[in-house]
Amino acid sequence: MSQEESGVFYNLENLLRQDYRGVNIAVYALATAGLAVSIHKIRPVSKFSKASKVPDHFIKNHEPLKGEYVGVQHSPVRLLVNHKAPIYLPLWHSSKPPLPVKLWGVDIVSGNAVNWLDCVAKGRQVTLKPISRDKEELVSTVLLHLPQPKTKKVETLDIGQKLVELGFAKASVPQGIKKKSIESQLAPVLLSAEARAKSFRNGIWSEKLPPIPIYVTYWRKGSQLTTDLIILSSKKLLQLLSFLSKSALVGVKKLFLLPFKSSPKPVQAT
Numbered sequence: 001m002s003q004e005e006s007g008v009f010y011n012l013e014n015l016l017r018q019d020y021r022g023v024n025i026a027v028y029a030l031a032t033a034g035l036a037v038s039i040h041k042i043r044p045v046s047k048f049s050k051a052s053k054v055p056d057h058f059i060k061n062h063e064p065l066k067g068e069y070v071g072v073q074h075s076p077v078r079l080l081v082n083h084k085a086p087i088y089l090p091l092w093h094s095s096k097p098p099l100p101v102k103l104w105g106v107d108i109v110s111g112n113a114v115n116w117l118d119c120v121a122k123g124r125q126v127t128l129k130p131i132s133r134d135k136e137e138l139v140s141t142v143l144l145h146l147p148q149p150k151t152k153k154v155e156t157l158d159i160g161q162k163l164v165e166l167g168f169a170k171a172s173v174p175q176g177i178k179k180k181s182i183e184s185q186l187a188p189v190l191l192s193a194e195a196r197a198k199s200f201r202n203g204i205w206s207e208k209l210p211p212i213p214i215y216v217t218y219w220r221k222g223s224q225l226t227t228d229l230i231i232l233s234s235k236k237l238l239q240l241l242s243f244l245s246k247s248a249l250v251g252v253k254k255l256f257l258l259p260f261k262s263s264p265k266p267v268q269a270t
Contacts, residue, residue, distance in 0.1 A: 048083045050136045051137055051138040058130055064127050066084045067125075068124070077108040077113065078100040079103065081099050102140070103159065103169075106164060106170070108168065116166065128140045131183065143158055161190060164194050164197060165202070167202030
């Protein structure tokens with residue numbers, strides 16, 4: 001190695017061994033600042049019991065909030081959700097009350113809604129998608145997660161949409177909704193659910209609207225029966241085609257392997 005090369009390596013070694021305290025402090029400060037920003041954005045230990053405690057960026061970005069449905073608050077009816085923070089602190093979180101939630105675009109007008117919620121949703125996991133605040137109430141959609149023991153899957157349904165469809169609530173969609181917003185996606189779904197509830201006279205609409213004509217009832221029953229028969233026939237046809245395909249494959253496999261089977265040797269008599 002030449003003297004010039006050895007000098008370069010020596011200078012580089014000295015450079016790496018130097019103590020850059022200023023650089024280290026700056027790096028640690030940036031890392032701490034980044035961690036603080038992340039904690040402020042995610043709020044991993046914050047359990048929300050009031051809408052005013054929910055950060056503005058959570059509502060603006062419709063940040064999903066996990067929780068458990070625990071009941072309702074009467075006059076007016078509001079859903080009570082026990083919000084679950086990503087990091088659970090037993091002593092702190094257990095002392096906080098549930099978060100009152102107002103369903104966006106939905107007015108609960110029947111006591112049957114409370115009974116339905118108690119039977120179906122009590123103690124179940126839910127997901128909130130915040131939209132706005134109304135005093136200390138969070139205006140949001142509420143997605144209910146129902147485990148299915150037979151299929152071992154989880155069915156997810158929108159509580160507000162389901163209550164409107166059952167006729168236990170009315171669609172109350174505000175005017176002047178912005179295009180390409182979450183509200184513009186929810187509004188037609190709720191209005192369509194209310195139209196179905198009126199059409200079938202579900203819930204409150206059985207008293208507020210005239211009875212369904214007999215011919216419409218029979219036509220609907222006939223259409224439903226026809227649909228069920230078509231679905232059943234299609235399933236049976238698919239099962240038959242599957243059986244025939246398997247049988248054909250087995251037959252082709254046997255024919256293909258037939259030439260390769262060795263014939264049994266004749267037994268010679270002694």
